[in-house]
Amino acid sequence: MNSPWVTASALSTLLFSSVAASAVLPKVQTDNQWFSNAQQTVTNKTKQVNKSKAKNVILFVGDGMGVSTLTAARILDGQMKGNSGEEGYLSFEMFPYSAQVKTYNVDAQTPDSAGTMTAMMSGVKTDIGVLGVSEKAERGNCNSVAGNELVTALELAEIKGLATGVVSTARITHATPAAAYAKSADRNWEDVSDMPEEAVTQGCEDIASQLINFEKNLEARFPGVDVDGIEVAMGGGRRHFLPKDEAANSADAASSVEGDRTDGRNLVTEWQTQYPEGQYVMDQAGFDALDASSTSKVFGLFNESHMQYEADRANDIAGEPSLTQITTKAIDVLDNNDKGFMLVVESGRVDHGHHAGSAFNALTDTVEFAKAIQAAVDNTDPEETLILVTADHSHVFTIAGYPKRGNPILGKVVAVGETEPTLASDDMPYTTLGYTNGRGYRNLGDETNADATYNDDPVVGRQDLSQVDTQSSGYHQEALIPTSSETHAGEDVALHASGPGAHLSQGVIEQSVIFHIINKSLGLMANN
């Protein structure tokens, strides 16, 4: 459907009713800012022109970034800018189209990243815990992979001659980014030492190795096809690429022996041999020194494990770029290809902030994610770049009570017209934000790393918060059910879209539809 979705006749009906309304509605209504702003929104909608063919696609995935996370992050973002917060929008919330996405895995009501990202990248929903393979494969069983491998949008883009990129603040071998390029019976097979010996013997390849061998493996699966490999791969997870040998340590190694690989391979040097023109970077300085216009391939591993939470980034040993910087650089490199590009960007640690029960870290990473998306908008042509922003799944994170407008989102509930916190039936104040389960309450002061919560036993149930600063970075919200870690949730997530093909993001859809939106817009398969 190439034509605008509002027909001329519908438009005139709308205009007519608008004129009619202004005649009957009182001035108090029509002069109201809410009224006129909303009217303008609809008028803008009527002027939308939809294009179908995209040159570039950027898929942004906020890991664990459910709808309540979007709302709370939007409010926090506004409040950090001195506003009430509720009226604002995260950058991508200004996009013209959105859909509601069902996230369940084939075998799980509440999903994980492996199954959900596989659905987005391949168009096939699959089981929890497996990557790039259909539900016919059995988790943890190497032999069950053969014949059940799925082809991803990234691979199709590569075959079509587009430049390709995968970046994340998690380990680049972590489930979400890995679903773009790897096939694995288990998301945890990040390097050879993580695999059961049986799986290695049976010939399964670890995820890090699959990233390095992406070009070779793709060409082997499609005889006659000649591809040039992933142009940009940046994130954390250095340990999975280096041999277990102190001599291979990076300058900012935290562990005594940084690498985990027990097969003696150094995948960083393998990559450098394979792509002598490529640039390997491992810290902020190396990243800053990259000249995007002259660089054809970039491999960046900025941390042994996951990269830092945005709020904690300053504490990194050698310095790490922000997701905004990474996204901008990735686009700068990828757009050197005249045929276009496909880029996958994951904000990997929103999920970890929530797992740790820290709204602060989850939300500040979401705000940074929104900045990265704005950077993508600013650095691409809206006429030719489809930008999709979604999440793989949600978390048991709620915005509750009856706080007044502008009440600090990380604060205690203060009711409309009040200045003191509302007391619950137990005579204690409570926060707007909370978790159904997890490790629960913490008061870690100015700590900026949510994972510090694992230091202590779960503390669930009600706490007396009257003397506690719940807006501090180290505060962790109360939880009801004690679990080793806060869990994912099963409700739908949002998909926001802008650019050619964005109008295909409508209604309530299965996660596998996202692949087809990308495919349709980029024309990845010849008969589309």
Next chain:
Amino acid sequence: MKNLMTLAFTLGSALLASSAQAQSCANDKLYLSANYEISQRVADSHTRHDSHTHEHAHDKGQSFNKQQLVLHRYNNQVVHMYPDSHYGDWWTKTANNRLMLNRFFPDNQRVIEYQADELSSKISWQSKYQLLNSDFINNMVVVKETGTGCEQSQQRALTQGDYSYQLTWLPKWSLVTSYQVFRGDEKVAQWQLVNYQVNKKHIADYIAKLSDYRATDYADIGDNENDPFLAKMINQGFVEHKATGFYNSQGDNISKQHSH
């Protein structure tokens, strides 16, 4: 106090023997293994999940938890192994002077890793390396000093409020030989060095073995709820408030901890 002095004397002799090469303690202390016996009065021990592993000795009607602590040092790494609790903490001081922790479970050959930045920056390396913060030790008054060089041994004492502390230690080895905590006249906790040895190769092999255990980053626990080991181990309670250390995150004495 008599016991303590006997011990100090014994240690002093051992020290003489092992460090005939006079100044070697400066280097030897980097590669040292030491066995401690820890006893804490039950009411002060804060043990929760692993109390069944402890002997309950009765002393004047009071119950003490007793357990072993094996300390290993290897350059910028320190291991605290608690054989009775079937786990150990393996600390690494990173290039930017923060601490990284791997908690290991020998029975399962598994490790859970804390990245350096995930730990409170207030946890001090000294509290792992020599069991007590230097600031705390320096605050104590020297009561008695014997020997010189590698054989130097000090008795130190401090009273703060209701609590008093008695320490015997070997400054040149940064090694506690005995440490006792009293509330009024009651002894509430004691750390007693049983023996120690210097064996670089042995410790290197031990750490190499630990590094072969299957490791999981703490941050990944949430995505691995289906792993029975992780689901169980993460609920043990972690790092800073175990009964087996006599410091808390500030390196303060155990008697001040657990304000929450």
